Amino acid sequence: xxxxxxxxxxxxxxxxxxxxxxxxxxxxxxxxxxxxxxxxxxxxxxxxxxxxxxxxxxxxxxxxxxxxxxxxxxxxxxxxxxxxxxxxxxxxxxxxxxxxxxxxxxxxxxxxxxxxxxxxxxxxxxxxxxxxxxxxxxxxxxxxxxxxxxx
Numbered sequence: 504x505x506x507x508x509x510x511x512x513x514x515x516x517x518x519x520x521x522x523x524x525x526x527x528x529x530x531x532x533x534x535x536x537x538x539x540x541x542x543x544x545x546x547x548x549x550x551x552x553x554x555x556x557x558x559x560x561x562x563x564x565x566x567x568x569x570x571x572x573x574x575x576x577x578x579x580x581x582x583x584x585x586x587x588x589x590x591x592x593x594x595x596x597x598x599x600x601x602x603x604x605x606x607x608x609x610x611x612x613x614x615x616x617x618x619x620x621x622x623x624x625x626x627x628x629x630x631x632x633x634x635x636x637x638x639x640x641x642x643x644x645x646x647x648x649x650x651x652x653x654x
Contacts, residue, residue: 529617539566
């Protein structure tokens with residue numbers, strides 16, 4: 504079941520041999536792998552199929568969610584600890600925080616290069632979402648072309 508639905512394999516002697524591959528170009532923080540394995544053993548109900556899917560999915564989402572790197576956390580905590588009012592020091596901390604977010608695998612990069620392309624190709628929302636405004640259409644490219652052709 505794990506291999507079929509989650510592309511996850513556990514060997515006979517209890518070793519995790521493969522992880523689920525949720526999105527192209529996104530690799531979760533491997534520092535959290537020990538917690539993931541621990542939670543697979545303690546938090547997933549392996550007895551009931553429906554509950555197993557739900558709890559396993561929840562643990563996979565916990566493992567794959569984006570967390571700031573330790574460098575980003577250190578920069579933020581250093582900025583929080585500084586009670587200096589020198590503007591140059593504050594500007595330096597802001598630049599460090601911004602540059603760490605803009606480098607590859609920062610949250611902005613993940614949103615732009617991983618999530619949005621996945622939404623475009625994989626997400627097929629139910630028609631009900633359009634009717635109850637859960638998802639709204641912001642722009643329609645063919646209609647925009649028609650408008651700008653007139654100009």
